[in-house]
Amino acid sequence: MKPIFLFLLLPCWSFSQFHINGVASQEAGPCYTLTPNQLFSAGSIWSPAKIDLRESFQAIFKLHMGCTDSGGADGIVFGFQPISTSFGQAGGGLGFQSLAPSLGIEFDTWQNDNYGDPEYDHIAISRDGDLNHNSAFSNLAGPVSADPGDPNIEDCAFHRVRVDWDPGQQLLQVWWDCKLRLSYSGDIVEDIFLGDPWVYWGFTAGTGAASNLQQVCLDYTTFFQQQPDVHICAGGRVQLEVSGSNYYKWSPAEGLDNPAIPNPVAAPSATTTYVVEMRDACQFPFFDTVSVFVHEDSLLVELGPDTSFCEGVPFLLDASPLNPVVAPVAYFWSNGFSGPAFPALESGTYRVTVSLDANCITQDWVTLDRIDLPGLELGPDIVACQEELLLLTAITSGAEQFSWNTGSFEPSLEIEAPGAYSLTVSNRCGVALDTVVVHFQKCESEIYVPNLFTPNFDGINDQVGPMGPEGVGTIVYFRIFDRWGELVFEANDTPLAPASGAWDGAFKGNPLPAGVYAYMLEVRFLNGRIVHKNGDITLLR
Numbered sequence: 001m002k003p004i005f006l007f008l009l010l011p012c013w014s015f016s017q018f019h020i021n022g023v024a025s026q027e028a029g030p031c032y033t034l035t036p037n038q039l040f041s042a043g044s045i046w047s048p049a050k051i052d053l054r055e056s057f058q059a060i061f062k063l064h065m066g067c068t069d070s071g072g073a074d075g076i077v078f079g080f081q082p083i084s085t086s087f088g089q090a091g092g093g094l095g096f097q098s099l100a101p102s103l104g105i106e107f108d109t110w111q112n113d114n115y116g117d118p119e120y121d122h123i124a125i126s127r128d129g130d131l132n133h134n135s136a137f138s139n140l141a142g143p144v145s146a147d148p149g150d151p152n153i154e155d156c157a158f159h160r161v162r163v164d165w166d167p168g169q170q171l172l173q174v175w176w177d178c179k180l181r182l183s184y185s186g187d188i189v190e191d192i193f194l195g196d197p198w199v200y201w202g203f204t205a206g207t208g209a210a211s212n213l214q215q216v217c218l219d220y221t222t223f224f225q226q227q228p229d230v231h232i233c234a235g236g237r238v239q240l241e242v243s244g245s246n247y248y249k250w251s252p253a254e255g256l257d258n259p260a261i262p263n264p265v266a267a268p269s270a271t272t273t274y275v276v277e278m279r280d281a282c283q284f285p286f287f288d289t290v291s292v293f294v295h296e297d298s299l300l301v302e303l304g305p306d307t308s309f310c311e312g313v314p315f316l317l318d319a320s321p322l323n324p325v326v327a328p329v330a331y332f333w334s335n336g337f338s339g340p341a342f343p344a345l346e347s348g349t350y351r352v353t354v355s356l357d358a359n360c361i362t363q364d365w366v367t368l369d370r371i372d373l374p375g376l377e378l379g380p381d382i383v384a385c386q387e388e389l390l391l392l393t394a395i396t397s398g399a400e401q402f403s404w405n406t407g408s409f410e411p412s413l414e415i416e417a418p419g420a421y422s423l424t425v426s427n428r429c430g431v432a433l434d435t436v437v438v439h440f441q442k443c444e445s446e447i448y449v450p451n452l453f454t455p456n457f458d459g460i461n462d463q464v465g466p467m468g469p470e471g472v473g474t475i476v477y478f479r480i481f482d483r484w485g486e487l488v489f490e491a492n493d494t495p496l497a498p499a500s501g502a503w504d505g506a507f508k509g510n511p512l513p514a515g516v517y518a519y520m521l522e523v524r525f526l527n528g529r530i531v532h533k534n535g536d537i538t539l540l541r
Helices: none
Strands: 019-022 031-035 042-046 057-064 075-081 103-108 122-127 139-145 158-166 171-176 179-185 198-206 214-221 230-234 248-251 272-279 285-298 307-310 315-318 330-333 341-344 348-357 360-371 375-377 382-385 390-393 395-397 401-404 412-415 419-427 430-441 473-481 487-495 515-525 530-539
Touching (some): 057 075, 103 139, 122 171, 122 179, 139 179, 390 430, 412 419
Parallel strands (some): 230 285
Antiparallel strands (some): 019 042, 042 198, 057 214, 075 103, 075 198, 171 179, 248 272, 272 285, 315 341, 375 395, 401 419, 419 430, 473 487, 473 515
């Protein structure tokens, strides 16, 4: 088959330019929901302008037929008709039924016996809104299984569809997931549209007593405006840009900085028409063309090389012509600014289009990286445990050099002694300083519980309890039991101190007899370590 030229969708065209009808809605980007998963509904999207079927077209899109197989319905039609941009009926007519004159490519997921539908999900080409495959007049091609390897296409996935029309050969072809599934040969303009080649195009879908989420996402099509030709001044340059592929080959390569990328910079010395070959997900080639017209007038603009600048100091981008010009100069920056010089404050790529008139235009662009002033935070003053190594680490941003008052130049510092520690961080744009004071304290010690006490009120050994340095921990519990296992004393959540958590030998205010008593102890130190102890205490009277 001879190649069909495709004019790729570019930023000058918006996918929102459809008439949306019924329950249809636009999703993110070039995607539309034709029917949500609801019963007895119909939705459609139609182009606002007619196309000429005397011209070749190619349409590449993705269809989502839903997630429900046996209980899902009904399907989608990719159609052409000259009547209006608002059609749709629910049910097996797929929102396309009775629309005449028309041509429809049907992607059907429900078996309607009265239409002669096969058991498998299928593709067919029909005319005049009549989807009855038993009709020799309206059924032009098919039905065939959409996927030759699987009767079900309601698999919760998007499937790639490509439709080509070649009016010279009068050949219409339909691919499903990169496989040619259906062809129709006929004079569509004369036989169906009675010699009128101008038609609307769009997608319709319907549900009835069964439903599915049915969606379409457009990738490329010749129906939309091609990339406009470009006019530049002598010595000027412009960036060409296409998308939608992972393979790009521009020709001729002369005048391009890189012919194998989607957005080469074109600076031809003479008027040149460039053709870019791209490939879709099925590796089928498609093409775009753009002519770059070079005019005699000269307009030289130079924003300079990519660079960086400091926060708080605007970087002035000056697009004033480097060569003398007499005519007024117009400026259009990518951020909407319209003057010759722009003070940039943020990182990013800045593009400017400078023109003398519609035939003398040049572009330049530069990428700027803003270097932020360094940030530093050492945090509040620290009380650390002297039994552990303290690693002081700063929270920084944009820091390139580090300098501690100890002489270290590392981001972190090991602290062994109390004192004030200062850190200075810097980059080429500034300096930041912070100081933190470090104190050390004992956070853990040995705990001792005496094994003998004499609560006789003589001021000597009248109480018994855990003994350790004050402030290093907490007595979680201190429990004392008599010889029969009865709890006679308990202290909980008491700060560890010489006079805390002590037992005076009494139970409920009554002195207990001399004897041996058992204890259980749990202490939690400041560093989080838990210590358990148990043993005997002898009470003497």
